[in-house]
Amino acid sequence: MKTGRGVGPTDAAGGPARHLPVMLAEVLAHLAPKDAATYVDGTFGAGGYSRAILAAADCRLLAIDRDPTAIAAGADLVAASNGRLVLAEDRFSSLDVLAETLGFAPLDGVVLDIGVSSMQLDQAERGFSFRRDGPLDMRMGGDGPSAADLVAELEEVELAHIIYTLGEERLSRPIARAIVQARAEAPIVRTGQLADIVARVVRTKPGEMHPATRTFQGLRIAVNGELDELVDALAAAERALRPGGRLVVVTFHSLEDRIVKTFLAHRSKAPSSSRHQPLATGPAPSFRLLAKGMVEAGSEEVSANPRARSAKLRAAERTEAPAHGEDDLSGLRPKQLQRRGRRWS
Incomplete structure (x- = not known):
């Protein structure tokens, strides 16, 4: 994981956060770094997981982050790694291509920490925080439409869909209605503006x-x-891992955990058979689960780092079977909105 990642629901969008890697001991135990091996930290952040992996074994590590500020801040860690760490500014969905291109494939392990970086929350100008007023941006990589663009352009039903489906907010419709009414009077371009609009609808x-x-x-x-x-x-991790390579994923809310749980359950399931069809059909399992169900942070860590209370870790080991195809991934994806040729997740 990385320091500064792993932000739980209370501060997932804008609360105070300390730069502590969540469930670090559990991540290392399941990843089991070893000498002469190659690993990917797909969500570098401030480098907490990367530092720990490099300290645990004489291995090589490819660390990825789409945020250019995170890559720039990692320069000292690269310099201190004696050539064992390479940073790449890219999306972690490209980890298999990057690993191949940069000479890390096949991989012995991949770790993903699916949480917004506390560094991003701490910088009001990034627009992630409802507690720190700044431009309504929220772009991790600084490219593409911003949150202000969505708030300005999407129709009420589309805003409600995003807030309900991706935010899991039951008051999504009145919130979307309030946003549309407010933007008719003045553009919503600041995080403080949006937070105030929502606070008039959601009472806590x-x-x-x-x-x-x-x-x-x-x-x-x-x-x-x-x-x-x-x-x-x-x-991508399934394609890039060698047999025996390990995948460790830490998530912080139900949408993400559900995707990881479903993916690993499907990929670790044996082909089905019956007395009418004694020959098993379907692809062989490409993963073997390393933990039954999810692993949660211990009470001591939760007391020291409240962000850890919502963290869920799932881990699996790659088998000898070929990677499955892409056809069965569609059910894991959220319903998409199409607007003016652009896709809103």
């Missing part, structure tokens, strides 16, 4: 999560295509 008690948490989550996921990226990254 002291100590509960901020009323804009789920709305900001939905918009952020849509802006960055995060769920599609996760599906593609899981398939």
Whole structure:
């Protein structure tokens, strides 16, 4: 994992966050780094997981992040690694292509921490935080339409779809209606503006999560295509891992965990057979589960780092079987919105 990743629901869109890698001991135990092996940290962030992997074994590591500020901040770690660390500014869905191109394939392990970076939350100008007023941006890589573009251009039903489906906000319709009414009076271009609009619809008690948490989550996921990226990254890891290579994924909300759980369950399932069809049909399992169900952070870590309370780890080991095809991945993807030739996740 990386320091500064792993932000749970309370601060997933804008709360205070410390730069602590979540479930680091559990990640290392399941990844089991070894000497002379090659690994990918698909979500580098501030480098917490990368540092730990390099310290655990005399291995080589390819670390990926789509955020250019994270790549720039990792220069010192690269310099101190004696050639064992390579940073790549790219999406983790391309990890198999990058590993092949940069001489890391086949891989002995892949780790993915599917959480927004606390570095991004801490920088008001990035537009992720409802607690820190800044431009309504939310783009991890700085390219493509911003959250302000979605808020300005999408119709009410489309906004409600994103907020409900990706933000899991039950008051999505009145929130979308309030956004449309507000933007008719003045453009919504600041995080503070949007947070105030949502707070007038969603009522919370002291100590509960901020009323804009789920709305900001939905918009952020849509802006960055995060769920599609996760599906593609899981398939890329399946293609890039050697037999015996390990995949470790840490997620922080149900949408992401459901994708990982379903992917690994399908990929580890034996071909079906019956007395009427004694010969098993279907592809052989491409993964073997390393843990039954999910692994959660211990109480001691949760006490020290509240972000860890929502973390879920799932891990599997690559088998000798060929990678499955892409056809069965469509069910893992969220319903898409098409608008003016652009796809909103």
